[in-house]
Amino acid sequence: MYPHQTIFDMAINWDSQRIPVKASERKKGPYPYYGAQGIVDYVDDYIFDGFYILVAEDGENLRSQKENVATLASGKFWVNNHAHVISSKPHCNTKYIFYALSDIDFTSYITGSTIPKLSQASLGNIELPCPSLEVQDAIASILGSLDDKIDLNRRTNETLEAMARALFRDWFVDFGPTRAKMAGEASYLAPELWELFPDRLDDEGKPEEWETSTFDHCITILTGGTPKTSVPSYWNGNIPWFSVVDAPTESDVYVLDTTKKITQDGLNNSAASILPENTVIISARGTVGKLALTSGNMTMNQSCYGIRGSNGYGQYFILQALKNILNELKNNTHGSVFDTITRQTFSTISTTLPSLRLAQHYESMVSKYFERILVNCQESRTLSRLRDLLLPQLMSGEISIRDAEKMVEDVA
Template identity: 65%
Template structure:
């Protein structure tokens, strides 16, 4: 079904790579961007080594198109004339690679083992239909992702202009023309105070405008019954996936329950702040659940993101231990707060962008669940293509 192109791979050490526009792929996707390419077309990359071959927390196969470079940690294949490349990708996504890998320390999928994998091979017409059905879901998920990147940039730009750079006030001071609606423009002061912020605005520490609830040591709450909650740790926050999460008892205080769209902030290890887009879970230590009775979540989120580079630098400086920040770093991070008459339109302008991002994330999660449900059923013939197409049409 497939042609192997491994002989064309060329690994390049990080120190020898020149930055450029072309993706440089490793075992689990893009690891860098370089100034040249060795492949141009539509291919499937299959991890050759790495722990993910055993755990399969992420998809072992990746689609790569256009111009790109591949090192020797990923097999490169494409379809033969009677096969559909995207169909092969989905068929590989339904494979348990356990019986094909070798190596007790570092799992490895050899070229020979990859070639021995047997995939269902229906007619090209059926392959095209399955690839199109599942692909439409992935296309919508990718569209949502790209849309969210734009919405995130818009929200970030507005936030920085209004609350960090004080753009409207500085423009008024410089005698520049208004660039906001008249009724909004007139709300901004026309001068800065002695502290350099707009007159009438306040500053408060980050940890006073919001509550930063640290998670529990969830190993003390093992699951003992038929019901459980996934422990949301840094790895789950990063991947938004709880499939491999440790099950813990649901009998924990309500404050430590994580619901969709809760704001989470990992303060050690890989520092990141995200609105949770996974299933209901339990808050593990090293994560803050951030809430506020005074301000909307977007306002807290944007201020954390503003200080994130500083927080990450503090954590990176703790090279001998697990990098982290301390409570005092939240106290030292000052937040500029406008009067309510400006906060209200800001909630509408910026908050609506964040709400759209959350809505898109929720839709993408639903679509991914549908894709994962349909994939094995389509491969086995348990569900007809027509029924699957109807389910996808209804969902999208």
């Protein structure tokens, strides 16, 4: 058991340097503008330059703690007055304090019945384990190595997804190869691929012989359902049940797990059905336009659609095609209470469909990107679980530094 100190003893508070700026007065720029729950904008100037911890001063997340209350911020950035700004004193490690804050329940420190608030005094009185600086450095290094790998996976996935998106846009939106042929430019694709692109655009501005069709021509739409919540035997099973809260980030793409799961009885006694792996899910009611790929068999609620390619069009092609028409889908929603994408909405959106051979070439080329994205997502989930397992044990001294390092080495 390590001795404890308060945040007042372990860290310097920099709140007096915060400057809020109204959205209407901000000038766009390269520097992050932080609020209570991370970056809310980018501005043309900064007030901090270094390595700091930002701790939410107000907001519902203080009570629910669904997301981290503390955030690490480094480099040049701006902070409004909804986040406390602290950094370590000489006998402490800033990253260690961040991880220690990630392991506590803030409930007893917050005030306010309507809007939860963590005052500067309450923050300062929080007690944290305070081992020697050497131990703090080691703990921060162990947990930081896991987070660094998770962040590397995230950035790799962003790059891979951007590559798949850029290729789709060049081939099927901007018609780059056809335009290059018309301009007499040299081929930038393999000869067998280059030959598949038409030599000119037609009167509609699309490559000759490509089809203009409604989007529903190339997809099959699957619907979801919700088992009765009043029947306990329908819930807490092993069948993942997707709702919009389970949507991944755009770069991660794949949904690996869901907040709620249903039983086989729940599946059999509801409108829910099993979605095969690599089904594209789109949220269609309330929060519309969230996209995900299923990483395995799962089901979903009735506020979403499962989209499968038809007539030979593959799932990665369909995912990118959906992203290309997403704004149009959102602009064509219906509903007096909630924005809703209906099945008919897909039949109102026109799209250009290339030859099936080209679409299948695209599918083949980007499949390796998405396979790598899935592996990275699965690895990050494993690393995240290990970090969450080690965090309280390291803070309490329950596990030794060496044993923790060995566990990290085993999964590296």
